[in-house]
Amino acid sequence: MAMIHGPAAHTAARSGLFNCHGCSLLVRRPSAAGQMPVRCPRCGTRLHRRKPNSIARTWALLIAAMILYIPANLFPVTITTYLGSTQPDTIMSGVIFFMQTDSWGIALIIFVASIVVPIAKLIVLIGLLVSVQRRSHWRPEERTRLYRITELVGRWSMLDVFVVTVLVALVRLGYLTTIEAGSGVVYFAAVVVITMIAAMTFDPRLIWDALEKNDESPAH
Amino acid sequence: MTQTLIACHECDLIHRVQPLPENSKARCRRCGALLYAHFPKTIEWSLALAITGLVLLVIANIYPFLSLESQGTVLETTLITGTIILSEQSMAGVAILVLLTSMLIPCILLGALVYVLWPMKLGHRLPANRRAFRLALNLRPWSMTEIFLLGILVSVVKLAKLATIIPGTALFSFLGLVLVLASINTFLAPQTIWEKMDEWR
Numbered sequence: 001m002a003m004i005h006g007p008a009a010h011t012a013a014r015s016g017l018f019n020c021h022g023c024s025l026l027v028r029r030p031s032a033a034g035q036m037p038v039r040c041p042r043c044g045t046r047l048h049r050r051k052p053n054s055i056a057r058t059w060a061l062l063i064a065a066m067i068l069y070i071p072a073n074l075f076p077v078t079i080t081t082y083l084g085s086t087q088p089d090t091i092m093s094g095v096i097f098f099m100q101t102d103s104w105g106i107a108l109i110i111f112v113a114s115i116v117v118p119i120a121k122l123i124v125l126i127g128l129l130v131s132v133q134r135r136s137h138w139r140p141e142e143r144t145r146l147y148r149i150t151e152l153v154g155r156w157s158m159l160d161v162f163v164v165t166v167l168v169a170l171v172r173l174g175y176l177t178t179i180e181a182g183s184g185v186v187y188f189a190a191v192v193v194i195t196m197i198a199a200m201t202f203d204p205r206l207i208w209d210a211l212e213k214n215d216e217s218p219a220h
Numbered sequence: 221m222t223q224t225l226i227a228c229h230e231c232d233l234i235h236r237v238q239p240l241p242e243n244s245k246a247r248c249r250r251c252g253a254l255l256y257a258h259f260p261k262t263i264e265w266s267l268a269l270a271i272t273g274l275v276l277l278v279i280a281n282i283y284p285f286l287s288l289e290s291q292g293t294v295l296e297t298t299l300i301t302g303t304i305i306l307s308e309q310s311m312a313g314v315a316i317l318v319l320l321t322s323m324l325i326p327c328i329l330l331g332a333l334v335y336v337l338w339p340m341k342l343g344h345r346l347p348a349n350r351r352a353f354r355l356a357l358n359l360r361p362w363s364m365t366e367i368f369l370l371g372i373l374v375s376v377v378k379l380a381k382l383a384t385i386i387p388g389t390a391l392f393s394f395l396g397l398v399l400v401l402a403s404i405n406t407f408l409a410p411q412t413i414w415e416k417m418d419e420w421r
Binding site for chain 1: 228297313
């Protein structure tokens with residue numbers, strides 16, 4: 001393995017190149033630093049040295065997700081009516097239901113997808129943002145891997161939204177039992193989508209920029 | 221024109237593009253991110269899979285998806301039932317999200333791939349094919365059929381004591397669609413296809 005902490009790693013940004021995010025074409029950066037957006041000649045994606053305002057945008061999305069995560073857990077995601085009596089269920093009480101009925105595997109899947117993954121994702125992304133802002137040199141390889149896993153796993157939190165959809169479709173009026181969707185699912189779906197966008201907005205290359213001495217200020 | 225240099229998307233390190241053995245992938249030597257892959261038959265495989273996926277998606281929408289049998293009566297649902305019921309319960313936003321991630325986005329993704337790859341196989345190209353290919357690549361994380369399938373499994377376990385759930389033809393078709401989309405993620409080598417597009421410049 002080559003020297004990874006070298007002060008002058010051979011990066012696209014240092015070589016005056018844009019790395020197209022759409023098709024990986026390397027495009028020479030125009031010398032005149034005009035305000036005109038440059039587009040990739042091959043696929044048409046807007047070119048940036050780094051994702052624009054990555055840190056500020058990711059923070060904003062994460063704060064929004066944290067706020068929405070509270071009603072997502074407090075409000076019911078399903079409301080079950082059985083012979084006139086109604087029972088609201090939150091995400092957590094859904095997990096407990098599966099534990100009580102000895103479906104430990106399913107309880108674990110929902111617990112991981114709906115509670116562990118969203119919280120871990122928020123913590124990891126906040127940690128990465130703080131480490132980048134403090135220009136940390138700590139284990140860049142591991143931090144990049146952590147980011148990659150976060151981006152990959154985050155979508156699985158949509159599981160609970162789909163469970164509610166299928167339950168609502170299968171258990172309807174006209175039978176003894178009906179299941180209705182509760183408002184919690186709206187907030188929860190918003191949390192999943194917003195954290196997915198937050199992970200996409202974060203630029204992992206910022207982790208590596210901090211390792212370079214005399215790094216030019218990230219203009220774009 | 222073949223691209224000789226490529227930069228890692230996750231740490232920006234520049235690598236020289238080297239010929240790879242068949243069916244292998246190149247990873248960044250600094251951070252381990254995927255750089256490019258070499259599948260000699262990527263166009264043929266991805267095209268065949270995308271067409272299969274579209275057929276399966278049509279079948280999944282025509283036939284009954286899941287049926288619920290309780291107290292001697294059978295309630296039949298289709299793939300879109302959940303979306304309809306959610307929108308009736310004034311959950312339009314969630315209904316649209318479910319419709320997009322489980323059906324519309326996979327459909328657009330597969331359609332865009334067919335639009336780009338079929339003419340490419342025949343040696344033609346259609347207008348806006350680059351835009352279509354970019355769209356297909358960007359939509360990949362938002363196609364969530366596999367998560368929907370897991371959601372069905374969880375719901376069936378939840379309802380197992382309440383009623384009998386009968387899987388319909390559409391469910392098996394949907395399972396096929398999940399496998400097709402996963403295979404496309406494996407066999408699609410975007411770099412090869414972008415370079416093929418460059419040959420027409």
